[in-house]
Amino acid sequence: MISAIEGWWSDGHTASRRRVRLARAGGQLRLVGIESGAEAVYLGLADLRLTEEVYRGQPLRLAHPDWPDAILTIEDHRLIEWLYDDAPRLRRRYLARHGARWRFAVWGGALIAVLVVLTLAVPRAMVLLAPSVPAAWAEALGEITVETLASNRSTCREPRAQAALEELVARLAAGADAPYRFTVRVFESPVANAVTTTGGHIVIFSGLLELGQTPEELAAVLAHEIAHGVERHPLKALLRDMGYRLLVALMAGDASVGADLVSEAARLTLERSHSRADEAAADELAMTLLHRAGIDSRGVARLFQRLVEQKERTTVPALLSTHPGLAERIAAAETRQRSGKPALTSSTWRAVRAMCGR
Ligand SMILES: [Zn+2]
Incomplete structure (x- = not known):
């Protein structure tokens, strides 16, 4: 009682x-x-x-x-x-x-569930935002990404070669409805690779200049990278990988972007590979850009072929690991390729190939 x-x-x-x-x-x-x-x-x-x-x-x-x-x-x-x-x-x-601990468990569980939903669902949804991200934001992020990549590499700056590359990029980009002004920068590196950051900043690793035997092969790579930029594939990839953190940084502008976030963006720019669908789209637009610029497009299939041969010989070039599915891409390029003008004069091509002093 x-x-x-x-x-x-x-x-x-x-x-x-x-x-x-x-x-x-x-x-x-x-x-x-x-x-x-x-x-x-x-x-x-x-x-x-x-x-x-x-x-x-x-x-x-x-x-x-x-x-x-x-x-x-x-x-x-x-x-x-x-x-x-x-x-x-x-x-x-x-x-x-249950006491207060149980209450925290309930709320903690709810919070974790929300975070799981955010990290799983939102990054995918984030990709859909890529077309609406202002070009200025993408350019600002791309610029500091390139500066981060440049911090432990040396940039090849031979003026005549640099001018020739910029002119070639502008010539190719003129054929696209690009939201950015494309830039190009060459890093001294044994690696044969090229990447594009957000906002149309193209980076070439000088090993590529040795791999390409003709200026049309180099033009093929540039056209491909420009196409990625026009289609905003680098932005899509970063939004997918970094999700809402990247969006917050983009909105904050370059001055406030954290160093950790930028170095992650730089690392992903080098390491990630685009989806096969994005690669196919970039190849297709690249071929169109070469044609609009009047440049001989037989360099595309030739360069892919050279990569396959190099793979068979010894090392796998970085360009290959970031650009999978070469066999079908060679076939696709061969069906559309046509003859045209050279991408560079032979003397400028020599200057470009020698721009890193090799
Ligand atoms: Zn690509």
């Missing part, structure tokens, strides 16, 4: 609340005023309920449909045990046995 459970009764109409003693009376709870001589209040146990979830250490707040505005407040949690069998609705929101 539990005795002397007391509480406070607010009828909801008068401002004051009454101190009451609780007693069982059949299927009802009887509240008797301790200090006042007011009439007892009877609450049917079957409909007695908690107004909110109650955890350990919190007061119980009870309501009853017969007294729509009234609240019975009780500190003593023994009430639950006392009325357990006859007041089933009282148990529904009574969570005290």
Whole structure:
């Protein structure tokens, strides 16, 4: 027998609340005023309920449909045990046995679920945002990405060769409806590779200048990289890999982008490969750009062929690992290739090949 459970009764109409003693009376709870001589209040146990979830250490707040505005407040949690069998609705929101830890577990679980949904679902949705990211944001990110790549590499700056490359890039880009002004930078490196950052910044690793035997082969690579830029593939790839963090950084502008984020973007720019669908789209647009510029497009298949031969010989060039599926790409290039003008004069081509002093 539990005795002397007391509480406070607010009828909801008068401002004051009454101190009451609780007693069982059949299927009802009887509240008797301790200090006042007011009439007892009877609450049917079957409909007695908690107004909110109650955890350990919190007061119980009870309501009853017969007294729509009234609240019975009780500190003593023994009430639950006392009325357990006859007041089933009282148990529904009574969570005290779980304590605060359980509450944190519930909210923590909900938070983790939300984060999982964000990281799984949103990066995919993020890719859809690529076309609507302002070109200026993409250019700013691309620029600092190139600067990050340049920080531990030397840039080949021979003026005549650099001017020739820029002219060739401008000639090819003129055939596309590009949202950016494309730039090109050559890093001294044994690696034969070319990548494009967001915002149309093309980076060539000088090993490529040795791999390509004709300026048309170099033009083929440039056209391909320009095509990636026009289609915003680098931005799509970064949004997919870095998700909302990248979007926040883009919105913040170059001055506020964290160094960690930029170095991650730089690493991904070098390491990631585009999807086969994006590669095929870039190849197709590249061929169109070569044709619009009047450049001989037989360099495309020739360069791919050279990569395959090099792979068979020894090492796998980086250009190959970032550009998979060469066999079908050679076939596709051969069906569309046509003869045209040279991409560079023989003397400028010599200057370009020698621009890193090799
Ligand atoms: Zn590509």
